Amino acid sequence: MMKKALTIAGSDSGGGAGIQADLKTFQELGVYGMSALTAVTAQNTLGVQGVFPMTAEAVARQIQSVGEDIGADAVKTGMLFNAEIIEVVAEKIKELSWEKVVIDPVMIAKGGASLLQQQAVSALKKHMLPLCLIITPNIPEAEVLTGMSISTMDEKKDAAKRIHELGAKNVVLKGGHDEEAAQSVDVLFDGRDFTFFSSPRINTKHTHGTGCTFSAAITAQLAKGASVQEGVSVAKEFIQAAVANPLDIGNGHGPTNHWAYKMKKESGVSSWRESVLNK
Numbered sequence: 548m549m550k551k552a553l554t555i556a557g558s559d560s561g562g563g564a565g566i567q568a569d570l571k572t573f574q575e576l577g578v579y580g581m582s583a584l585t586a587v588t589a590q591n592t593l594g595v596q597g598v599f600p601m602t603a604e605a606v607a608r609q610i611q612s613v614g615e616d617i618g619a620d621a622v623k624t625g626m627l628f629n630a631e632i633i634e635v636v637a638e639k640i641k642e643l644s645w646e647k648v649v650i651d652p653v654m655i656a657k658g659g660a661s662l663l664q665q666q667a668v669s670a671l672k673k674h675m676l677p678l679c680l681i682i683t684p685n686i687p688e689a690e691v692l693t694g695m696s697i698s699t700m701d702e703k704k705d706a707a708k709r710i711h712e713l714g715a716k717n718v719v720l721k722g723g724h725d726e727e728a729a730q731s732v733d734v735l736f737d738g739r740d741f742t743f744f745s746s747p748r749i750n751t752k753h754t755h756g757t758g759c760t761f762s763a764a765i766t767a768q769l770a771k772g773a774s775v776q777e778g779v780s781v782a783k784e785f786i787q788a789a790v791a792n793p794l795d796i797g798n799g800h801g802p803t804n805h806w807a808y809k810m811k812k813e814s815g816v817s818s819w820r821e822s823v824l825n826k
């Protein structure tokens with residue numbers, strides 16, 4: 548039976564992040580993808596040129612339409628933009644009794660554009676964190692959620708514990724912003740133990756949408772019945788392949804390569820370029 552995943556997130560017209568990244572990732576991991584749009588962004592690899600939020604009513608209606616007919620085996624949230632949208636999303640998740648919920652607490656795009664109003668952070672903490680199975684903050688987002696500054700591994704572990712105390716059952720503190728490190732290390736805290744997911748850091752500017760893709764891959768795996776640990780492990784492999792095989796699209800921070808993981812798995816070759824060139 549086909550497994551289904553829903554993304555509740557913003558649209559990235561450039562196709563590298565937001566619902567576009569999520570749906571590509573769901574498809575590549577063999578899961579039927581659905582979307583409830585929270586905002587339309589005019590965006591490309593150079594930055595965000597405009598943000599046009601949906602009404603809270605429109606967001607609620609989309610989620611209800613999916614829930615009352617199709618259903619979802621797992622759900623992720625990305626850009627939620629304002630407190631009104633956050634409140635209706637939380638309401639709908641409760642009403643529909645969805646439990647496999649992954650929150651990517653999207654706040655600021657790489658170019659600096661705000662994708663979450665500052666006054667909505669407390670709504671995110673109050674309404675969304677207690678509902679989620681996994682939250683996947685990057686370092687700046689974890690700093691906002693905890694109010695602490697994070698640079699050392701001890702600080703990362705401390706921050707993960709504090710976010711867990713806010714109600715998130717599992718916290719994956721991502722290491723992509725640790726630019727000096729040789730390894731990109733994501734720290735998972737499940738309320739008791741820490742697990743470290745480490746991969747060589749790739750020196751590239753084409754990392755647009757890494758967080759969306761990573762959290763969508765976890766969601767797809769959860770939809771198929773994976774445990775939290777298994778889901779994060781596959782997501783880490785997925786994003787590593789996607790970053791390691793850039794597509795060179797646009798003039799700025801280009802998207803990652805959503806085909807790379809599956810091509811690598813299916814062809815057995817180590818790089819996506821190798822598999823394409825051999826065809």
Ligand SMILES: Nc1ncnc2c1ncn2[C@@H]1O[C@H](COP(=O)(O)OP(=O)(O)O)[C@@H](O)[C@H]1O
Nearest residue numbers: 685721722723724731747748749757758761786
């Ligand atoms: N240059 C890189 N090399 C390898 N992995 C990376 C790189 N940049 C990000 N990642 C991985 O991509 C995922 C998203 O991380 P991050 O960039 O911190 O999130 P966000 O896009 O939300 O800022 C994590 O698994 C992280 O380890």
Ligand SMILES: Cc1ncc(COP(=O)(O)OP(=O)(O)O)c(N)n1
Nearest residue numbers: 557564565656657755756757758759
């Ligand atoms: C519509 C939309 N949603 C989310 C993001 C942020 O995506 P992320 O994966 O964190 O990647 P960067 O923006 O940091 O490259 C976005 N840009 N747009």
